[in-house]
Amino acid sequence: MELKDKLISSFFAFEEQVDVNNDVHELRSKAIKDFETIGFPRKKEEDWKYTSLNSILKEDYSLFPKKESAIDYNDVKKYFIHDIDTYCIVFIDGIYSSQLSNTTHDKIDACLMSSALHSPKYKAIIENYFDKITPKDSGLNALNTAFSKEGAFINIPKNTMADRPIQILNFSTGNEAALMVQPRNLIVVGENSHVQIIERHQSLTENPVLTNSVTEIYAEKRAQLDYYKIQNDKGSASLIDSTYVEQKQESFCSVHTFSFGGKLVRNNLQFFQRGERIDSTMKGVTITEGKQHIDHNTLVHHIEPNCESHQDYKGIYGDKSTGVFNGKVLVEKEAQKTNAFQSNNNILVSDKATINSKPQLEIFADDVKCSHGCTIGQLDEEALFYLKTRGIPAKEARALLMYAFANNVLDSVKIPELKQRINKLIAQKLNVNLGFDL
Amino acid sequence: MLKIKNLHASVEGKEILKGINLEINAGEVHAIMGPNGSGKSTLASVIAGKEEYEQTNGEIILENEEISELEADERAHKGVFMSFQYPVEIPGVSVTNFMKTAINETRKAQGLKDMPAKEMLKKIREKSELLEIDRKFLSRSLNEGFSGGEKKRNEIFQMAMLEPKLSILDETDSGLDIDALRIVSNGVNKLRSKDNAVVVITHYQRLLDYIVPDYVHVLLDGKIVRSGGKELAHKLEEQGYDWIKEEVKVEG
Numbered sequence: 001m002e003l004k005d006k007l008i009s010s011f012f013a014f015e016e017q018v019d020v021n022n023d024v025h026e027l028r029s030k031a032i033k034d035f036e037t038i039g040f041p042r043k044k045e046e047d048w049k050y051t052s053l054n055s056i057l058k059e060d061y062s063l064f065p066k067k068e069s070a071i072d073y074n075d076v077k078k079y080f081i082h083d084i085d086t087y088c089i090v091f092i093d094g095i096y097s098s099q100l101s102n103t104t105h106d107k108i109d110a111c112l113m114s115s116a117l118h119s120p121k122y123k124a125i126i127e128n129y130f131d132k133i134t135p136k137d138s139g140l141n142a143l144n145t146a147f148s149k150e151g152a153f154i155n156i157p158k159n160t161m162a163d164r165p166i167q168i169l170n171f172s173t174g175n176e177a178a179l180m181v182q183p184r185n186l187i188v189v190g191e192n193s194h195v196q197i198i199e200r201h202q203s204l205t206e207n208p209v210l211t212n213s214v215t216e217i218y219a220e221k222r223a224q225l226d227y228y229k230i231q232n233d234k235g236s237a238s239l240i241d242s243t244y245v246e247q248k249q250e251s252f253c254s255v256h257t258f259s260f261g262g263k264l265v266r267n268n269l270q271f272f273q274r275g276e277r278i279d280s281t282m283k284g285v286t287i288t289e290g291k292q293h294i295d296h297n298t299l300v301h302h303i304e305p306n307c308e309s310h311q312d313y314k315g316i317y318g319d320k321s322t323g324v325f326n327g328k329v330l331v332e333k334e335a336q337k338t339n340a341f342q343s344n345n346n347i348l349v350s351d352k353a354t355i356n357s358k359p360q361l362e363i364f365a366d367d368v369k370c371s372h373g374c375t376i377g378q379l380d381e382e383a384l385f386y387l388k389t390r391g392i393p394a395k396e397a398r399a400l401l402m403y404a405f406a407n408n409v410l411d412s413v414k415i416p417e418l419k420q421r422i423n424k425l426i427a428q429k430l431n432v433n434l435g436f437d438l
Numbered sequence: 439m440l441k442i443k444n445l446h447a448s449v450e451g452k453e454i455l456k457g458i459n460l461e462i463n464a465g466e467v468h469a470i471m472g473p474n475g476s477g478k479s480t481l482a483s484v485i486a487g488k489e490e491y492e493q494t495n496g497e498i499i500l501e502n503e504e505i506s507e508l509e510a511d512e513r514a515h516k517g518v519f520m521s522f523q524y525p526v527e528i529p530g531v532s533v534t535n536f537m538k539t540a541i542n543e544t545r546k547a548q549g550l551k552d553m554p555a556k557e558m559l560k561k562i563r564e565k566s567e568l569l570e571i572d573r574k575f576l577s578r579s580l581n582e583g584f585s586g587g588e589k590k591r592n593e594i595f596q597m598a599m600l601e602p603k604l605s606i607l608d609e610t611d612s613g614l615d616i617d618a619l620r621i622v623s624n625g626v627n628k629l630r631s632k633d634n635a636v637v638v639i640t641h642y643q644r645l646l647d648y649i650v651p652d653y654v655h656v657l658l659d660g661k662i663v664r665s666g667g668k669e670l671a672h673k674l675e676e677q678g679y680d681w682i683k684e685e686v687k688v689e690g
Contacts, residue, residue, distance in 0.1 A: 407530030
């Protein structure tokens, strides 16, 4: 049976696991119909021109893991940012792990979607925010909504600083021959509030995993959010991550995406600016090898005046890997005095690597500052020669230059321990030991 | 220390060096002068091992070993150093960390263990004092946003740290004000010893007032056409290169 049919027919089995007498379930029921109509994206769609899901949709995925799995913390400790205090919301094969988690309801809520969806305490939040900004023309969103049951729920009330970063970790154990998971996260940052979030997907074996994740983020007036995505999964794991951010006036949101691993990774990242003097920042470092395929599809929707957006994506593509950057900036007629900057710089390390870079600017206002720039090049030979004359061998010299190339994205990571971790991941990915932590 | 015999080199098929012969002994300072486009910088790069420059003929012998086939980093491990006219910027990598990597990679190639941290710090402190380099400077990203003078001072600092046998200084005086020139030259002079040698490549006599050469060579159209003592540099400063060009033409 094709994956699409399998998903549709398993919806009945899914209904037995959830409370169907609930407003959310109406959304689910509608969503499964939408998915049936729309289906998975195809290459003929403009937004999917360079990314085909065919190879990953062929697997016979298990949709509901048979049993709960336990993992020993020591075996997965390295995937946590463990040298600072954090709250952790951890899932194993899509199921919440209380043993690995450290949730809270003290001043802020960092807990589970499953409880938020059905607890009277959060009814108003769910009504106000759940599934409000996910574009409805996407089959993948519909699919996720149809099966929405579990994920992270983070609610930072008004005038509150989250006292520590929150980690969202999704492990897959490989207990199933192939597994599909669909986390659904909801993050609400109240007026004048502040939070930092780190998200990671990690499979623990070489069994195929497909994650179709949807995250909705709402930043109220003057809220501040920094969101970091670490995508360093095994070569058998694929990820479709859709993250939607709605911002109110004077809020600041940044999303950093570090894409080093995974077979196929597609990031849909969209910002909607509903208020004045908003700042939206998205940055990414992508380093690929083998036959990896990593796609960044971004949108900033400038709806109101006096807002800013900053996009800075760096990519280093090796072997036969493929990268896609499709960045759209849409400036509405009312959005005067918009400042929108976009930059996408790429280095092709191998002759057989490919990058498709497609900046799109649609500007309907006449008093704006918008710029975009895209470069594709190789490592600078003169710079390599310089490093080699200092006794640094070619491999290490290349790594240093790649690191230097990606540096300004790393520079804006505000959690020092996280920055250090990412530096280590980069050194690992480039397979070098430079004798100091990058 | 260094013997260059009948060295020919081409860049993109065009012959730039047309038979260079040069012998440099330990303890000596040689200056190589010549007009623009005579091949001075090419000579420096070919000795240091730049891949894009094809050595079509001749030998480069460093301490009885032919090094023509070695990569630039392998030549560095054997004690060749080149100070760049335009040093490269490496954002995110501090001067200190860069030096640690360079020194420890060299030690690794020589079969030595990493330099102990304490020894490294001591060395960095000593050598930065020699070049009058501020501590804060060492934690800045390599060459990023450095002024011309800072870049050159940093090049000589690297030379001091790596303690090469043969140092080639390519246009080290360009872009330097008089104070920076004094500091850089002082550094080079203090690093001179009976065991190492320095090749100074320059357009102008100015630098040679500070780093006094034992020999001066004039490079013209890819060949060394005159060699002499430091007085040759003075003559060039006063009279330019035309007289040599004339003489060479007559001889030709």
